Amino acid sequence: MIIQVEKLSYEYSPNSVFAYHALKDVTTSVREGSFTAIVGATGSGKSTLVQHFNALITPTGGSLTVDGKLIVANQKVKELKPLRKKVGLVFQFPEYQLFEETILKDVMFGPLNFGVTVDDARAIAQESLIRVGLDSTFYERSPLELSGGQKRRVAIAGILALSPKILVLDEPTAGLDPEGSASMMSLFQNLNASGTTIIMITHDLNHVLNYATDVIMLDQGVVVFEGSKETFFNETDLHEDYGLVKPPLLELRSLLKEAKISFNAHTLDINILAQSIKEGKHD
Amino acid sequence: MTNIALGRYIPTNSIIHKLDPRMKIMNMLFLMVAVFLPARFYGYGILSVVAVSLILVSKLKFGFILKSLKPVLLMLIFLLVINIFVLRTGYVVVDIFGLLVYSDALFQTAYIVIRLLLMIMITTLLTATTKPLDLTLGIEDLLAPFKRFKVPAHEIAMMISIALRFIPTLIEESQRIMKAQASRGVDLTEGKINEKIVAILSLIVPLFVSSFQRAEELADAMEARGYSPTAVRTRYKQLEVTLKDWVSLFLVLCVLIAVGTLAWFV
Numbered sequence A: 001m002i003i004q005v006e007k008l009s010y011e012y013s014p015n016s017v018f019a020y021h022a023l024k025d026v027t028t029s030v031r032e033g034s035f036t037a038i039v040g041a042t043g044s045g046k047s048t049l050v051q052h053f054n055a056l057i058t059p060t061g062g063s064l065t066v067d068g069k070l071i072v073a074n075q076k077v078k079e080l081k082p083l084r085k086k087v088g089l090v091f092q093f094p095e096y097q098l099f100e101e102t103i104l105k106d107v108m109f110g111p112l113n114f115g116v117t118v119d120d121a122r123a124i125a126q127e128s129l130i131r132v133g134l135d136s137t138f139y140e141r142s143p144l145e146l147s148g149g150q151k152r153r154v155a156i157a158g159i160l161a162l163s164p165k166i167l168v169l170d171e172p173t174a175g176l177d178p179e180g181s182a183s184m185m186s187l188f189q190n191l192n193a194s195g196t197t198i199i200m201i202t203h204d205l206n207h208v209l210n211y212a213t214d215v216i217m218l219d220q221g222v223v224v225f226e227g228s229k230e231t232f233f234n235e236t237d238l239h240e241d242y243g244l245v246k247p248p249l250l251e252l253r254s255l256l257k258e259a260k261i262s263f264n265a266h267t268l269d270i271n272i273l274a275q276s277i278k279e280g281k282h283d
Numbered sequence B: 001m002t003n004i005a006l007g008r009y010i011p012t013n014s015i016i017h018k019l020d021p022r023m024k025i026m027n028m029l030f031l032m033v034a035v036f037l038p039a040r041f042y043g044y045g046i047l048s049v050v051a052v053s054l055i056l057v058s059k060l061k062f063g064f065i066l067k068s069l070k071p072v073l074l075m076l077i078f079l080l081v082i083n084i085f086v087l088r089t090g091y092v093v094v095d096i097f098g099l100l101v102y103s104d105a106l107f108q109t110a111y112i113v114i115r116l117l118l119m120i121m122i123t124t125l126l127t128a129t130t131k132p133l134d135l136t137l138g139i140e141d142l143l144a145p146f147k148r149f150k151v152p153a154h155e156i157a158m159m160i161s162i163a164l165r166f167i168p169t170l171i172e173e174s175q176r177i178m179k180a181q182a183s184r185g186v187d188l189t190e191g192k193i194n195e196k197i198v199a200i201l202s203l204i205v206p207l208f209v210s211s212f213q214r215a216e217e218l219a220d221a222m223e224a225r226g227y228s229p230t231a232v233r234t235r236y237k238q239l240e241v242t243l244k245d246w247v248s249l250f251l252v253l254c255v256l257i258a259v260g261t262l263a264w265f266v
Helices: A046-053 A078-086 A103-113 A118-131 A148-160 A178-193 A205-211 A229-235 A248-258 A270-279 B021-036 B040-057 B062-086 B103-129 B132-149 B153-183 B193-224 B243-265
Strands: A003-012 A020-030 A035-039 A061-066 A069-072 A087-090 A166-170 A197-201 A214-219 A222-228 B092-096 B099-102
Touching (some): A020 A046, A020 A061, A035 A046, A046 A061, A046 A087, A078 A087, A087 B153, A103 A118, A118 A148, A178 A197, A178 A205, A205 A248, A248 A270, B021 B103, B040 B103, B099 B103, B132 B153
Parallel strands (some): A035 A214, A166 A197
Antiparallel strands (some): A003 A061, A061 A069
């Protein structure tokens, strides 16, 4: 387990009238190399949980271990700084974090903060930009003159440039068109294939179905599901109980069932499903 | 960041909260005038008693008021040092290794300190007991007579209410940006001076960009709904001056006259 969370609690503005318990005794874990989706309604504590992963906030109760580093309540932020490099966190709408005059400089900003030399940082930045699909014509342009989707790519390249072992994404495709969203997701899939552990907050169960391996579901600061994607979709109806939109594939499966057409009822892969219908195969 | 005390509304629902905002603003102005009358310690004594009792009546916590005073502390020390060097009248109080400290330097500093403290207490009383929206309505009404002299009363009130509305949004936004930059290794608390400058830049530039964006979006949204600053508008919230408002004005005027008389004789 690359991340192990033990009875973690987090309270916003403790001891005041605004006190709010965002996480209550959360115990969960993330497998190394997995593509873990964190789902749950707005206000369920997803964003609060992932901010613990790179020690932006420390728990008010309990603890977590991230890649062997123990984080407990009231810990000094200074000694946790190395975690920020190991765990790259891409916030929702990350384009607002761009501030340098040129795109290349902005992507170099992260590595430079962690003591990489200017030449190395430039090389890393160029590599990261190519990864997100921006070529050398973009290097000297101002990040402010790009389109929304391109800005998002630059911001993500800024995090990739830290070469994180774990990449945490908070709704990375929010506000993107379907095409941009699909290419963004395949980027993360490639990263995952090359060994990066990916943790992604999302409301889109279709993305969970197509890309994730594991699922953690939160509701009002409590873990209500933790396990593989297959278990989540095949053995529970949690997504329905908590008001998430059913992915088309599951919709199709229930329609097939109604129409009494035989098919492979356990696959979450559209191609295998199609094949099984063609062959009229039971299981 | 969220515990900024200055100018924050505290809903304790006291009698002062229920006063008409226009009258409260007038009262505050009169008390401010009283603070600036040169009535020496007698006048300040009266005003301090008034301010403290008003705080008690308003059910605000003294800790909250003290918090609002904190930012002024540095300025007070600065003032004292300047005064010690500049003012050389009165009698010598102490002799610090040849540096003579005169009585007037101490008195002047004390006067300024007391005035500042009183001013902050009085203005905090106003902002802590009046909802921001009521405050702008009050300002708009009080400025209305000056429309004849081309004072854009409504526009000023609208600007103030928009500015107030966006304070929490901007605080939230800056926290978001700070976290995002911290994830890129920015450390606002440590590092060399040039690292700190870059760190602050990485916060301020995005904040500016998003503020301008927000301003444009808001302007578009207002225009889309037909907003025109010159249009005659009606109001959902009707302000009404009642007996307790007149009583409050009367009491404040009494204080003003008392302090004024003292200033005349002292």
